[in-house]
Amino acid sequence: MSENPDRGWFDDVDPDGLEGAREAIEEGRADAPADWPALAVEAGFAVDEDAYYDRLHEATTMAARETIREREAADDRQLVHAVRAMDDCERTANELAERLAEWAGTVDPDARTGVDYARELASRADVPPEERRLVSLADRVVGLADEAAALRAFVEERTPVVAPNLAALAGPVLAARLISLAGGLESLAKKPSGTVQVLGAEDALFAHLHGRAPSPKHGIIYVHDAVRGTHPENRGSAARALAGKLAIAARVDHYSGELKPELEAELDDRIATIQARTDSGGDTDE
Amino acid sequence: MSDNLPAGVERRDFDGVDRLATRGEPVYGEPTDGEWRAWDPTRSKLGAMFELGMEGGFDGGDTVLYLGAASGTTVSHVADFAGPTYAVEFAPRPARDLLSAAESRPRLFPLLADARTPETYAHVVESDVDAIVQDVATRGQARVALENRRFLADDGRLLLAVKARSEDVTRDPADVFADVEAELEAAYEILERRRLEEYHTDHLGIVARPR
Numbered sequence: 001m002s003e004n005p006d007r008g009w010f011d012d013v014d015p016d017g018l019e020g021a022r023e024a025i026e027e028g029r030a031d032a033p034a035d036w037p038a039l040a041v042e043a044g045f046a047v048d049e050d051a052y053y054d055r056l057h058e059a060t061t062m063a064a065r066e067t068i069r070e071r072e073a074a075d076d077r078q079l080v081h082a083v084r085a086m087d088d089c090e091r092t093a094n095e096l097a098e099r100l101a102e103w104a105g106t107v108d109p110d111a112r113t114g115v116d117y118a119r120e121l122a123s124r125a126d127v128p129p130e131e132r133r134l135v136s137l138a139d140r141v142v143g144l145a146d147e148a149a150a151l152r153a154f155v156e157e158r159t160p161v162v163a164p165n166l167a168a169l170a171g172p173v174l175a176a177r178l179i180s181l182a183g184g185l186e187s188l189a190k191k192p193s194g195t196v197q198v199l200g201a202e203d204a205l206f207a208h209l210h211g212r213a214p215s216p217k218h219g220i221i222y223v224h225d226a227v228r229g230t231h232p233e234n235r236g237s238a239a240r241a242l243a244g245k246l247a248i249a250a251r252v253d254h255y256s257g258e259l260k261p262e263l264e265a266e267l268d269d270r271i272a273t274i275q276a277r278t279d280s281g282g283d284t285d286e
Numbered sequence: 287m288s289d290n291l292p293a294g295v296e297r298r299d300f301d302g303v304d305r306l307a308t309r310g311e312p313v314y315g316e317p318t319d320g321e322w323r324a325w326d327p328t329r330s331k332l333g334a335m336f337e338l339g340m341e342g343g344f345d346g347g348d349t350v351l352y353l354g355a356a357s358g359t360t361v362s363h364v365a366d367f368a369g370p371t372y373a374v375e376f377a378p379r380p381a382r383d384l385l386s387a388a389e390s391r392p393r394l395f396p397l398l399a400d401a402r403t404p405e406t407y408a409h410v411v412e413s414d415v416d417a418i419v420q421d422v423a424t425r426g427q428a429r430v431a432l433e434n435r436r437f438l439a440d441d442g443r444l445l446l447a448v449k450a451r452s453e454d455v456t457r458d459p460a461d462v463f464a465d466v467e468a469e470l471e472a473a474y475e476i477l478e479r480r481r482l483e484e485y486h487t488d489h490l491g492i493v494a495r496p497r
C-alpha cells in the first residue's frame with residue numbers, strides 16, 4: 001500500500017506537536033482516499049489506529065478552530081466600518097437638523113431643532129412651492145437618521161458574534177467603538193489596559209504628554225455605567241477596573257472565543273466595592 | 287414498529303413521548319434523559335429517515351462521511367452511534383457550533399471543505415467508509431453524491447436528503463426528485479426512497495448503494 005501515489009495529511013506532520021497539521025489538512029490534495037489510518041500506523045505516525053484517530057481529532061479540531069477564528073476576525077473590519085458610518089450618519093443628521101431648524105424658523109414659528117422636527121416637516125402634505133427645498137432637506141435628515149438607526153441595529157447584532165465577551169461587558173455599541181478606535185479586535189487585544197482606559201481621549205492625552213493638561217482618566221469608556229454611575233472622586237478607579245476587564249475580554253475574544261461570563265460578575269463586584277467607598281467615605285468625611 | 291434502527295439509536299420515552307435518542311452530550315438544547323438525548327426528526331433529515339423506518343444498513347462502529355454538517359445537529363447523533371465520523375462543512379459560521387459538538391466526541395472530525403471538491407479532503411478522509419450521509423441543500427446535490435462515491439465501500443450506503451427547492455424553486459418537487467434520481471443512477475443503485483414531508487417540506491430521503 002505504501003506505493004499509493006497520494007500522500008496522507010500526516011506525511012510531513014510532527015506526530016507530537018502536530019506542527020504543520022493545519023496547513024497539511026487545509027492545503028493538502030489527493031485524488032483518491034486511501035486507508036489512511038493503516039498507512040499512518042505503518043509510517044510510524046501513530047502506534048495504532050486508535051492513537052491515529054486521537055491525533056486526527058486533535059489536528060482537525062485545531063485546524064477548524066483556527067480557520068473559524070481567522071474568518072470571524074475578518075468580520076471585525078465590517079464592524080469597524082459600520083460603527084464609523086453610524087457615527088457619521090448620526091453626526092451629519094444632527095448638523096443638518098440644526099441647519100434645517102434655522103431655515104425653518106424663517107417660515108414656521110414652531111420650528112425646532114432635532115430629527116423629530118425634521119420628521120414632522122418631511123411628512124407634511126401640500127407643501128407650497130417656495131418651501132419644497134426645505135421639506136426635501138428635512139427628508140434627507142430623516143433618511144440619514146434612519147440609516148444611522150439601521151447601522152446601530154447591525155452593530156448590535158454583529159458585535160456579540162465578533163467579540164462576545166467584550167460586547168457582554170461593554171454593551172455592543174461601546175464594544176464596537178473600542179474595536180474601531182484600536183483599529184481592529186486584534187490590535188485591541190494587544191493593548192495594555194491603561195491604553196484601553198484612555199482610547200478616544202487621544203487629544204487630551206497628547207496635551208498631557210506635552211505638559212499642557214492633567215492625564216486623562218478615561219476615554220470613551222466614560223459612557224459606561226460603571227464609570228458614569230460612580231462618584232467623580234472615584235471615577236479614576238472605576239475606569240481603571242473597567243478597562244482592566246475590557247482588555248481581558250478583548251484578549252479572550254481574539255485568542256480563544258470562549259465565553260467567560262465570570263468577567264461580568266467580577267467587574268460588578270469590583271465596581272460595587274469602589275462605589276461603596278464613596279458612600280461610606282461620605283458618611284465619615286462630613 | 288419494525289426496528290431498522292442502527293445499534294446505539296433507541297426509542298425512548300421523553301416526558302411521555304416516544305422519541306429517537308442517542309447517547310452523548312446535548313448539542314442543540316434537545317431534551318435529555320440521563321445519558322440519552324432526544325433526536326429531533328423535524329430538525330434532522332436523517333432523524334426523519336430513521337423515524338420513517340428507512341434502513342441505513344449500519345452495523346455498529348461504522349465509519350461515516352457526513353456532507354453538509356452545518357452546526358452539528360445531525361452529525362452529533364451520528365457520531366454518538368457510529369465509529370469514526372468525518373464531518374464536511376464549508377461555512378465557517380455554523381462550523382463554530384460543530385466544533386463544540388466535536389469537543390466531547392473524540393471520533394468526530396470536523397473538516398472545513400467544499401463537498402464538491404473531494405480532492406481537497408481525500409488526503410484526510412479514509413477510503414471504504416461504510417456510509418455517506420449527505421444533506422447539503424445546495425444546487426447540484428446529485429453531483430455531490432457522485433463526486434463522493436470514491437470514499438464509499440462497495441457494500442456501503444449512501445443516505446441522501448434531497449431538497450427540491452435547492453435545485454429549482456419554480457419546478458414541481460416530484461420532477462426535481464426524478465432528475466436527481468436519474469443522475470444518481472450513474473453510480474448508485476437506489477434501494478429506498480421516501481418523501482420526508484411529515485418532517486421536512488419538499489425533501490426526499492434516498493438510501494442507495496454503489497454500483
Ligand SMILES: C[S@@+](CC[C@H](N)C(=O)[O-])C[C@H]1O[C@@H](n2cnc3c(N)ncnc32)[C@H](O)[C@@H]1O
Nearest residue numbers: 354356359360375376377400401421422423424
Ligand atoms: C440543511 S443544512 C445541513 C443541516 C445538517 N445536516 C443537520 O441536519 O444538522 C446544509 C448545510 O450544507 C452546507 N453546504 C452547502 N453546500 C456545501 C458544500 N458544497 N460543501 C460543504 N457544505 C455545504 C451549508 O453551509 C449548510 O450548513
